[in-house]
Amino acid sequence: MIKKINSFLALCLMMLLISSSFAAESGEQLFLNNCAECHQRDGRGIKNIYPSLATSEIVSGSGVDVALVMLIGRGEMPSFAGSISNEDMAAIINYVRNSWGNEGERISATAISELY
Numbered sequence: 001m002i003k004k005i006n007s008f009l010a011l012c013l014m015m016l017l018i019s020s021s022f023a024a025e026s027g028e029q030l031f032l033n034n035c036a037e038c039h040q041r042d043g044r045g046i047k048n049i050y051p052s053l054a055t056s057e058i059v060s061g062s063g064v065d066v067a068l069v070m071l072i073g074r075g076e077m078p079s080f081a082g083s084i085s086n087e088d089m090a091a092i093i094n095y096v097r098n099s100w101g102n103e104g105e106r107i108s109a110t111a112i113s114e115l116y
């Protein structure tokens with residue numbers, strides 16, 4: 001009986017650890033999966049090819065402006081409308097606007113859904 005309770009508790013702990021690491025990583029992980037190929041892991045891009053998001057006026061300006069770039073696309077950057085959910089877009093924007101020295105207000109998925 002005690003053995004059963006112990007393995008049940010171990011299972012709960014494992015699930016808790018797995019779900020909390022997903023929640024903490026999702027914005028960063030989504031950025032790495034969808035954006036870092038061009039803008040690089042450190043957000044600094046590649047000079048004259050991919051702009052830095054770490055020192056971008058658009059990124060430090062407003063979450064709505066970043067969302068519009070992602071929805072419409074820009075130059076060589078594809079549109080992400082339809083391929084990334086509003087929740088994931090909000091997570092990426094909040095990550096980008098609060099990394100590498102950036103500090104920005106958070107945007108919600110609802111605010112993004114109202115843009116289109």
Ligand code: HEC
Binds near residue numbers: 035053059
């Ligand atoms: C295929 C390469 C590529 C990918 C992938 C990509 N981008 Fe871009 N991004 C670009 C290029 C190129 C520009 C500059 C476009 C221009 O101004 O002509 C740009 C511009 C931007 C800008 C405007 C920056 C400024 O200051 O002008 C933002 C914000 C941005 N990207 C965010 C993102 C985010 C967030 C993702 C991931 C969801 C992403 N990008 C994925 C290539 C990419």
